[in-house]
Amino acid sequence: MEGTETLNIHIISRLSAQTSMRVLTFGWEFPPQKNGGLGVACHELTKELLQDGVEVIFVLPKTQETIGDARFLFADDERLVKVLHADVSLLPYMQGDSTIDVIVGYDSEGKPIIRSRTIIEEAHRFAHQAAIIAKTEEFDVIHAHDWTSYLAGVAAKIASGKPLILHVHATSYDQAAGNNVDPAIYKIEKESFAMADKVVTVSEFTKNIVVNKHHAPAQNVEVVYNGCHMNETAKLPPTLAELKRQGKKIVLYHGRISIQKGVDHFIRAARRVVDVDPDVVFIVSGSGDMLTQVIEQVGAAKLSNNVKFAGALWDEERDRMYQAADLMVMPSVSEPFGLVPLEALQHGTSSLVTKQSGVAEVLTHALKVDFWDVDEMANQILASLRYPAVRRQMVAEGREQMRSMSWKVAAQKMQQLYRSLLQFVTS
């Protein structure tokens, strides 16, 4: 990317109270594609912004199906660049040197030419196209979600001179759980934060990482908590009925199986729990790079009868599991926000979360432990299973609390930030 270009700061915003604001947004994934919470957050925030009259131009790295009313641009569009159709999802949770297969063109017979690229190469490609888009589109402010879009945001800022907001949904520190932070990703984060007019994090927990590890000035970092929906959910056909009939209690883990998510601590706590109460069954729902290791750990701990692997569950299957569970555990070592306990609450299931999570800052009605305190995690799991009143109350009051965590509030906070940056430019 052309990092040497000087910033054009003589921009006078066209914005007034009457005219609507236009935001050029860069994201990496978007529903209905099934990835992590990032796509959901982008969609919900966009939806609320549109309702408030903000125009959103949403740029995605490759052509995909989308939902909602934003105007979508795809960075692999023939109009903008010659080739490039990715045939797999570009998961932002991958390490920087993970490779993905990308269609780079077509041969004379029309067959796709597939090359391996690293995700960082893809991020750079995205940035290159972002600069082209930024020169052709009209907009007031740039908003880039997650590290794979930071370079695109920075490129768009350099190309257009418009203010840039980087939205941190996760950091390299979270994904590495503090160890072996990917230096290439860290470099992109740190340099991009330095270029941003504002950095938005989804929790104080993440703000602390961005300030302490990436040395972003604290006054430049704003916390905008994710929202959620408190939908009344239908009672689905029960799952695990046989286990329940046998009087087993179900403790659920749902999420990726990676070092960040602390599943290994969860299994150690399971050992402590089963020592006291052999009638507890732990369901691990999800997949990831630590799956084999966790399966081996379960075997070594002689927990095969008490820990079941359900694979990655989505939609109704996942919801049925939420409804079957007596308790949901989110054992994350480092979780910028963590929507899973809120999803569980929608299905009437209470949660134990780690204090190393953003959701712990906004959800009062959950059990909270330090991720490393396996004994206390086991104690709270056992206690909550023994004393059902505590689970009932966390569900009743937690659901009440969720009603105040709307995406509308998040969108309003974002608009305030947009405006504050525009005022800065015009003055």
Added chain:
Amino acid sequence: MLTVCPYFHVHQPYRVKKYRVFDIGNDTEYFNDSSETDLNNRRIIEKVANKSYRPTNKILKELLDTHPEFRFNLSFSGTVLDQFEAYAPDVLESFQELVATGRVEILADTYHHSLAFFYSVPEFKRQVQKHERRIKQLFGVKPRVFRNTELSYRNDLAKWCEDNGYLGIMSEGWEKYLGWRSPNYVYRPAGCSKIKVLLKNYKLSDDIAFRFGNKEWVDYPLNADTYANWIHAHHGDGQTVNLFMDYESFGEHQWEDTGIFDFLRILPEMVLRHPDTGFKTATETVEAYEATGEYDVPDILTWADTDRDLTAWIGNDIQRDAIEATYKMEEMVMKTRKRDIIENWRKLQTSDHFYYMCTKWSNDGDVHAYFSPYQSPYEAYIAFMNALGDLQLRVSQVAMERELKQQASEINKKAEQTNYPDVTKPPDEKATHEAPEPQSTQEPEPEPRREGWWGKLINKVPFFKSPRQQRTSS
């Protein structure tokens, strides 16, 4: 004539340590936290003694010495007296010196600062009697005016107090029940004919207890001169101004840097400056004034929060679950006749445990969060229920041992017609206390936790019936 009736409530609970599920069956010490947190009861007593009890008692003693007209009331929970005795005997002595002047009255109370009246009147009565014995032993006086935990009050409580010989009882002066009437008179509880009720003037009381150090308050900073004028303003429309508050308002809730001690030091002089103003103890007040009307409180009234009810203690599911589980054990606990079991059970009745489980997070909730030593209401509940679970196990254990002994003695009787002593006769409290299980000096062996039966037993509490190796052998 206008008199002021100050009353300071002294209380500290035995906070339950972070008692885990794994401790059930292995640890009968629920209150011995020794960490650097606010769960460490000794540490709290030492801290509050330095911040509040010692400096405040010094000032109160000076005031009694300087002003022969000055008098006030104190109430103590038994749990705070026990902790003074153990951790700060000099504080206890300084209270004894105050009472020895004859101008400091001690009020009747429940020993364990409990809400027993609303759950079990027999247990309530036992706690009041135990409290009375303790006050007699430490201070040589017999309380004649009653105050209940958190100033909780209801018509039937007043009736109980009347039937048990008390001259007066204290309550909140709340508009819902007072209507247009003033709290600055003495009233007759509905359904009673002799006893009188003293009503807290919450406006003037809370000016000191809650608002004194609040910089946002329009009357901040409050000086004793102004405050005495507010009291004097009631000349002509009242007989007694009842200032009821936590003793710990002085130095602990309102820190020294708010000027609270200087305020206290000068207040009696300012009050007495007005010629027709004096101080009275609670008994003197109820004896001096006739009841001017009836105070009819059919539902529980307390001095807490904006609702003046018990919702901060029993307002949510976990609080009700915990308190109901506690009182459900009464019969089984009393049957054991084991002093340590009964005492542990009573310590768990202290209202503070349920207060820590409060989830009212509005304006009221902030106050609760400040006063809780736990990181969350759920943590408080879990520690409490685990401790209660262990107590249930001990109770079942005793019942089971009794049963086995009885069976054995019956078999013996049938087998041999000899004159063995009757072991089925229940031993008295003292005897069992002094003669605990015989091999108790031996260290119990580590619990064989990994066995399946163990987890199953744990989950069968409270009506645990199966034999348990550890406890029978230790």
